[in-house]
Amino acid sequence: MNYLVNSRYGSLLYQTNEVIELSMSSSTFVKQLCHAHLFTLSGYLQACQQTFGYRYKIPLYLSKRLALFPTKNWREIDTVWINQKNVRSFKAKGRQTELTFFNQEKLIIDLSYGKVQEQIQRLETIEKYKVNIFIHPMIEKHFK
16 A cells, blocks of 8 residues: 545545555545554554654554555545555655655655654654564563
8 A cells, every 4th residue: 555545435545556446535444444453543543642642643553564644634534644664755845745655656745844754753653662562561571
């Protein structure tokens, strides 16, 4: 998955070699992705708020291949969900950012380069936390 946008009749899922029309909104699809990874979006957002203090545009780390960040509040109709794991490069374009995916597709989003970098940093923080949360408590519990 490269990115996800709402469309007139649901949403469009841009993959590496195809575009899939979905009969649901992007927010509904994202909720279903969360369920497929055994958690709810609302629980994840609440946990990120409590753990990291993030309040707005909270990125969604699902797996080593799927780490999404929204360009706006996830409830807004014109939000684009970007899979950071499929982006080869980011380039500032004034107040926007041009993304180049590994399949060479380009997308310009209405998010400044600085805000994109902030989203990437947040995703890295969440990823490290999720990986370490399961390792360190187990080590401390069994080897103290």
